Amino acid sequence: MKSRRLLATTMTGGAAAALTLVLLRRRLGPLRLDRGRAALRLFVRGGVRYAASAPRLFVAAGERRQLLREDLALQTAEDVAGTLGAMKGVMMKIGQMASYVDGGLSPAVRRTLARLQDSVPPMSPALAAAVVEEELGVPPERAFARWDPRPIAAASIGQVHRAVTLDGRAVAVKVQYPGIAETIAADLRNVALIRRMLRIAAPAQDVDALLSELRDRIGEELDYRREAASQHLMAAYYDGHPTIHVPRIIPELSTRRLITSELSGGARFAELATWPQHERDLAAETIYRFVFRALYEVGAFNGDPHPGNYLFHRGGKVTFLDFGLVRHFTSAELQPLLQMARTICVEHDPEAFRASLENAGFLRPGAPLSTQEIVEHLAVFYDTIREPGPVTITSDYASSVVRRFFDLRSPVAQYIAVPRSYVILQRINLGLFAVLGELSATADWRAIAEEIWPFVHGPAATPMGQAEAAWRARRHAIAA
Amino acid sequence: MTADLYATATGLIERSAAAFVSGVPEDPADDGLFGPASVAWRVSADLASPVAGLRSLLMQALHPLAMAGVDQHSGWRRDPVGRLAATSAYLATVTFGERAVAEQAAARVRRIHEHVRGIDAVTGRRYAAGDPALLLWVHAALVQSSLAAGRAFGTPLSAEDSDRYVAEMMVAAELVGVPRSLVPASVAELERYVASVRPGLSCTPAARQSMAYLLDPPGLDEEIADFWQDVRDAAIAVLPEWAQQMYGYSTPPPLTPGRRAEIRQSLGVLDAMSLGQPGVLEARQRIMLRMRAGRPV
Numbered sequence A: 001m002k003s004r005r006l007l008a009t010t011m012t013g014g015a016a017a018a019l020t021l022v023l024l025r026r027r028l029g030p031l032r033l034d035r036g037r038a039a040l041r042l043f044v045r046g047g048v049r050y051a052a053s054a055p056r057l058f059v060a061a062g063e064r065r066q067l068l069r070e071d072l073a074l075q076t077a078e079d080v081a082g083t084l085g086a087m088k089g090v091m092m093k094i095g096q097m098a099s100y101v102d103g104g105l106s107p108a109v110r111r112t113l114a115r116l117q118d119s120v121p122p123m124s125p126a127l128a129a130a131v132v133e134e135e136l137g138v139p140p141e142r143a144f145a146r147w148d149p150r151p152i153a154a155a156s157i158g159q160v161h162r163a164v165t166l167d168g169r170a171v172a173v174k175v176q177y178p179g180i181a182e183t184i185a186a187d188l189r190n191v192a193l194i195r196r197m198l199r200i201a202a203p204a205q206d207v208d209a210l211l212s213e214l215r216d217r218i219g220e221e222l223d224y225r226r227e228a229a230s231q232h233l234m235a236a237y238y239d240g241h242p243t244i245h246v247p248r249i250i251p252e253l254s255t256r257r258l259i260t261s262e263l264s265g266g267a268r269f270a271e272l273a274t275w276p277q278h279e280r281d282l283a284a285e286t287i288y289r290f291v292f293r294a295l296y297e298v299g300a301f302n303g304d305p306h307p308g309n310y311l312f313h314r315g316g317k318v319t320f321l322d323f324g325l326v327r328h329f330t331s332a333e334l335q336p337l338l339q340m341a342r343t344i345c346v347e348h349d350p351e352a353f354r355a356s357l358e359n360a361g362f363l364r365p366g367a368p369l370s371t372q373e374i375v376e377h378l379a380v381f382y383d384t385i386r387e388p389g390p391v392t393i394t395s396d397y398a399s400s401v402v403r404r405f406f407d408l409r410s411p412v413a414q415y416i417a418v419p420r421s422y423v424i425l426q427r428i429n430l431g432l433f434a435v436l437g438e439l440s441a442t443a444d445w446r447a448i449a450e451e452i453w454p455f456v457h458g459p460a461a462t463p464m465g466q467a468e469a470a471w472r473a474r475r476h477a478i479a480a
Numbered sequence B: 001m002t003a004d005l006y007a008t009a010t011g012l013i014e015r016s017a018a019a020f021v022s023g024v025p026e027d028p029a030d031d032g033l034f035g036p037a038s039v040a041w042r043v044s045a046d047l048a049s050p051v052a053g054l055r056s057l058l059m060q061a062l063h064p065l066a067m068a069g070v071d072q073h074s075g076w077r078r079d080p081v082g083r084l085a086a087t088s089a090y091l092a093t094v095t096f097g098e099r100a101v102a103e104q105a106a107a108r109v110r111r112i113h114e115h116v117r118g119i120d121a122v123t124g125r126r127y128a129a130g131d132p133a134l135l136l137w138v139h140a141a142l143v144q145s146s147l148a149a150g151r152a153f154g155t156p157l158s159a160e161d162s163d164r165y166v167a168e169m170m171v172a173a174e175l176v177g178v179p180r181s182l183v184p185a186s187v188a189e190l191e192r193y194v195a196s197v198r199p200g201l202s203c204t205p206a207a208r209q210s211m212a213y214l215l216d217p218p219g220l221d222e223e224i225a226d227f228w229q230d231v232r233d234a235a236i237a238v239l240p241e242w243a244q245q246m247y248g249y250s251t252p253p254p255l256t257p258g259r260r261a262e263i264r265q266s267l268g269v270l271d272a273m274s275l276g277q278p279g280v281l282e283a284r285q286r287i288m289l290r291m292r293a294g295r296p297v
Helices: A002-012 A016-031 A035-042 A062-067 A077-084 A088-101 A107-118 A125-136 A180-188 A191-201 A207-222 A224-237 A277-298 A331-346 A350-360 A371-382 A395-406 A420-438 A445-452 A463-479 B012-023 B039-044 B049-060 B064-073 B080-096 B099-114 B132-153 B159-175 B187-200 B205-215 B222-237 B241-247 B257-275 B280-294
Strands: A144-155 A158-165 A170-176 A258-262 A300-302 A310-312 A318-320 A326-328 B117-119 B126-128
Touching (some): A077 A088, A088 B257, A107 B257, A180 A191, A207 A224, A224 A258, A277 A318, A331 A350, A331 A420, A350 A371, A395 A420, A445 A463, B012 B080, B012 B280, B039 B159, B049 B257, B064 B132, B132 B159, B222 B257
Antiparallel strands (some): A158 A170, B117 B126
């Protein structure tokens, strides 16, 4: 037995998948989960390990990538296939998924995924330019007034270049690796192998659900037009907002493998952490407003609330980047969520809360549980907004939310499931708490929530709320 | 059965990776025996190299005297993984190491070979590991297997590069004591040589046991065994038909493009596993940088 495990460990030293198998499975083995619990665990999208620890091939890996020596750059499409083909790109994606689906990977697996990610160098200037030319019909020097041949960051299966448009706008141009779509599509066809890796990476999960999630995510990331459309939607909605800034898309310079958007500056998350608490609170308030306004008014959620996707400015202004993982919700899909919040936070009606959980498919109808048990189990998710008054969101709170998701021993857990359409929403929810917890952000979240909840439409709760109300009034005036 | 005769395959990837890293110098004084512009460097970096390695062991084991030497002397049963890692380290050193370091490693191998003598229980024939005939077979099996595996699952070489590779590798045979005049210098010579040895080849019990062990190493976790199974199928698929028959392997299903892609994908997973081992990425980058620096622009 011992040698079996040792071998497994060494064989997988590199393979995210296999090591996860060994470590997670040993850890979770005794808790073989049924589908309901598995779904609950799937609920956990983007847990607390969002930051430096999460392997992020497909999303900004920026800083580290810049350290790579340019002389290792990918020079041809064959180099791309050699580096990200033969399952490696898919493995990194599976690892990334497992990291939020299974509550974090073991350090060994994370190290391996990081190595895999490190093994992906940037494109050479010539290769990136060739993609631009294929997409726009002219080389970058002609498509743009100025083109920086050196990438400034890594991005979703590509990299970001600085440029200036012919009409003088400073822009960021995201360029996709050539051939990556075909390479990954071919690898995704090996369903048997992917199932094997998924079973290893997230042994407790429903493999079919994970497989379709993986296909969806990769499919979305491969077509930049989708991301451009989401970003355009958000930029248009938040246009003129006092603190929320979404860089505008330049549609004529955006294609399947290219996204051109306004270039934005600002401080990174790590720098924000050194700013005074007052600034951090304001930034947190902006992020909170951004997430919930987008959800309830645009019906759109950015499924990737990663600190690397924010740029910070003094006074609570935040620039939001990377809309590669946006999920759109219909108002019918949003209603149950609002109802749950209303019944537990506003009406304080446990039975109605339970009924709304059942109606939305979160709770199995007729579960042999007292309503009090159910409320106690789920209330933690509403802790910050159940009562008015300032609340500090701590890292401990963020962790406790995650822990509750993993609390499979609770008698309640087995009756809880997350309908597929809401899965990503919870990822955002938890990712948001992780970010706010990291900032130790204090605000009267309940009062802010009341501003946003359509069933309350509360008055402006903060100066930012007042500025936002003025912005909304202007929007309505223009619309009218 | 084999589990009782051999130690488990614990640490196969970890130790092979460490062996590879140990052979790739950080700041070499010279380009070694092959150099960054060689075909040999390209072949070593190929995704298909685990298949090449396994196929060459399968081929080498069919020589009764070569197999007897390994079986009776090398600690193979006691520490098969260590033995394989030692071979990997040697190959990496000879391929990427400085000239002097490669020569020292070869001298060490020659010294060890002096003590490896005996009588093969099956054929009753005497053997000595320093016998150029045995060394040449081991050499030829490796070179031919690299070509075969690369052709099927890696980046195939042009006919010209294949010949160049065979010619480049002559120095490796010389290094362990084979007179250069005996060593095949082209693909055609290599094939003629292999055909000439074939009548003397057979699958002895030692070969059967050793290879059964390698094809299905005890101690592999079941999910990993899946990946290994693909490597094994691949190695068998690129064996000559007569070798498949000597082992009694049923004829593998034809290598359709879909099947090739699947095997490449499994090789990619294994490659990622080894990439996750300490130092492997850096060693590969060192090689890549030297190859790029040596490449005519």
